[in-house]
Amino acid sequence: MIDGDGIIEYGSAAFRAEHWLVRFVGTDDGRTLLAVDHGRVDVIDMATGAVTTGPRVKAVTTHADVVAVAPADRPDTVTLLTLPELTPRAEFDAGGPVYRLAMSGGTIAALTAEPYTLALIVDGTTHRIDLPDEATCLALSPDGTLAAVGTNKGRTGNVLLVDVPTGTVRHTLTGPRAPVTAVAVSAAHDVVVAAAGPRVLGWTPSAKKPKATSLWVSPKDGASLAGITPSGRLIAYSWKGSTAAVDPSTGTVDWEIDSYGPVLVHGERVVSVRFGDCRELDPSTGAVRHTWTHRGYMTRLSAVGDTVVGSGRDSRPMLLRPGTTEVPELGDGHSRSVVAVSFDGDRFATTGEDNRVCVWQRGRPAPLFTATIDVPTVARYHGVALDGGTLFAGDRERLLRFTVGDPEPAARSERLDGNVVAAASLTDRGEVLVACSKGYRNGVFYRLDALTLEVRAQAKAPYVLGTIAYTPGSATFDLRWATGFRTYEIKGFAETGGCEHGGYRSRLYVTPDHTLLVTLDSREETATLRVLDIAARTELHDAITIPAVTGDACMSAAGLLTTGHADAVRLWDVRSGTLAGVLPLRTPAGWGAAVRWTPGETAVLVSHSSGGLQEVPASVIG
CATH class of the missing domain: 2.40.10.480 (Thrombin, subunit H)
Incomplete structure (x- = not known):
């Protein structure tokens, strides 16, 4: 998407979460999905992928076309929002900080803390019931007239059964030998079930003194409840074991499946x-x-x-979707941090922590091509190289070659000695250069046939955390990382030079002519730049204090250190020690952001921890 500021956004916003633990909640309107991420609730239109940003919340639930939330700035209240625009509809005082919500029929139920209470909101009136113990879970019957609250008594738990119209506790159901983790009430009110530890228990609420009946025991780990079907069948499961269907009135297990x-x-x-x-x-x-x-x-x-x-x-x-075997994904592009970028003319390739490699046409928001790979869980560097219609990408200990347009690799290397952390296409040699990491400062260099990915040469390498910089026709390449670089011969892999900075927590950037070394020390509110003349081994000028830097910076071909900040990208003339320009940002650069110059240095590509990519034109330099 390109707006008036000239910034180009790559990929969809439908899954731009702040964290990978985002929770998606379906709604009953047939088209809307809620994304709950780090306390913020957003609305995703399933038909268009459009996103409506919602408020920060402490708790959220949905029923019909209504979303109930406890706003982060007013956690003692329950606010009702109407889908799909999240239009404010009503607000109620819950009487305490809300941490869990349920909604069914015409009832809104909220668990509040300090002290623990159950707040029931019916027809605009709130009833509060004091709870004897910490409440852990909450459920309403489908008609909203019966509420069940699971509690934690330390080594055991109870279930409180509450009559909603009168606001009275009908029963305190005992029997769990562990804190209660889930509860459910049948549509006919004839059974209440709870999960506690490895067991699922059931009670008949119509009895004068309901007794717990063991319905199912998880074969491996803690038991969970998926729910009760409208016909009255209980579906229970254990995360690492099995799924079972149980008749809750008799305890008969109808079936069980791994x-x-x-x-x-x-x-x-x-x-x-x-x-x-x-x-x-x-x-x-x-x-x-x-x-x-x-x-x-x-x-x-x-x-x-x-x-x-x-x-x-x-x-x-x-x-x-019913009747289909394909699993389409909502939106396109990356959904987690981009690890590596490779430019080739007006195209560029990216790999991300979401185990995807994408090829993009500059200026076009949707990727031209997407394939799946295996990126190590914690990866600061990853091997990817784009060469025309050919894409090389690391797949942990292998290198894959793709033809852009075909998601299946055209060639796959043998298992290499270590994870692929850097790659470069040696087009003029018909080869591809790869660096593999076996651990910090320990790895292997490889030259592979660019077509078959057969190994032509290899050598041990002491430094393999970084990126490969290669100029066509050159006899050498640079391996660059956060605190240094080394230059190697392509033939024989002999080391011919380099520089390393041993400063703790510093990041190092080298000017393209290898004459200046810039160290960047970041703190909470500010950062410090120091510029060293490599040949003279002396500082070029006094240290420069700049605003706090977020994410990974880069050095331009013209020798401008390019840093990301909460409000903008800044360009620093390290030779003179002055600010050369500012590129305003539409989205603040966060901790996982990285900045890279595009070919010709016409724009800066900013990658965010959410997987979002923004191309900021250099023409807007302030």
């Missing part, structure tokens, strides 16, 4: 995850009705209409 991950009950539909497979099960028999297979592992399930929405480590919504 699973590994979350389970969703959506009406009479039961969806269970087993590693990369997401399976819809027959609620009566447990038979697999349909299977969706995805490259990643889903950690959360929700639903919008008939579409089941899964999300995983990279926080990207995955759409599981």
Whole structure:
């Protein structure tokens, strides 16, 4: 997207989370998905991918076309917002800091702390019930007239059953041998169930003194509740074990199936995850009705209409639609920090922590090409090189060659000795150069045939954390990292020079002519630049104090140190020690941001921890 400021945004905003632990919540309007991330709730239009930014909240729930939240700036209140624009509708005083919400029928239920209470809001009137112990979970019956609250008594727990119209505690249900982690109430009010430790227990609330009945015991770890179907079947599961259907009135286990991950009950539909497979099960028999297979592992399930929405480590919504085996994803581009960038003319390639490699056409918001790779979980550097229609990318201990347009690799190297952390295409030699890391300051260099990816030469390397800089026709290349660089011969990999700075916590940047060394020491509010004449080994001028730098800076071909800040990108003439220019930012640069100059230095590409990319034109220098 290009607005009046000339900034180009790459990729979709539909999953631009601040953190990969974003939680997606389906709504009942058939088109809207909520993204709850670090206390902020956003609305995603499933049809268009458009995002409406919502408020900071402490708790959120949804029912029909209404979203109930406890605003972060007013946690003692419950605010109702109408979808899809999150239009304010009503506000109620909960009487204490709200940390959990539920909504069903015409009832809003809220758990508040200090002290622990249950607030019930019906027809604009709030009833507060004092709770004897810490409340851990909350559920309402489908008609909103019966509430169940699970508690933590230390080594045990209880379930308080509350009559909503009168605001009275009908029963205190005992029996759990561990704190209660989930509760549910059947539509007919004939059973209340709870998960506590590895057990699922049930009670008959119509009894004068309801007694706990053991319904199911998890075979491996803690038990969880997916829910009770409208026909009254209880679906329970353990995250690393199995999914089971239980008759809650008799305790009979109708069926049990292996699973590994979350389970969703959506009406009479039961969806269970087993590693990369997401399976819809027959609620009566447990038979697999349909299977969706995805490259990643889903950690959360929700639903919008008939579409089941899964999300995983990279926080990207995955759409599981009835009758299809494909798993399209909502939006495109990266959903987590970009690790590496490779420019080639008006195209560039990126790899990210979301295990994706994308090829972009400058000025076009959507990627031309996307493929999946395996990027190490903690990776400051990663090997990627774009050469026309050919893309080289590291896949942990292998190098892959893609033809842009085909998501399946055209060639795959043998297993190399270490993770691929840097790559460069030696077009004039018909080879590709790779650096592999076996750990800090320990690794291997490789030259591979660019077509077959067969190894032509290799040598041990003491420094392999960094990026490879190569000029076509040159006999050498530079391996650059945060605190130094080394120059090596391409043939034989002999070291011919370099420089290293040993300063603790400093980052180092070298001017392209290798004459000046710039160290950057960042603190909370300011940062310090020091410029060293490499040949003379003396500081060129006094240290420069600048605003706090966020993320990774870079050096331009003209010798301008380019730094990201909360408000802008700044350009520093390190030779004179002066500010050369400022590029305003539309989105503040955060801790995971990185800045890189585009070819010809016409713009700065800013990558954000959310996976977002923005190209800021140098023509707007202030």
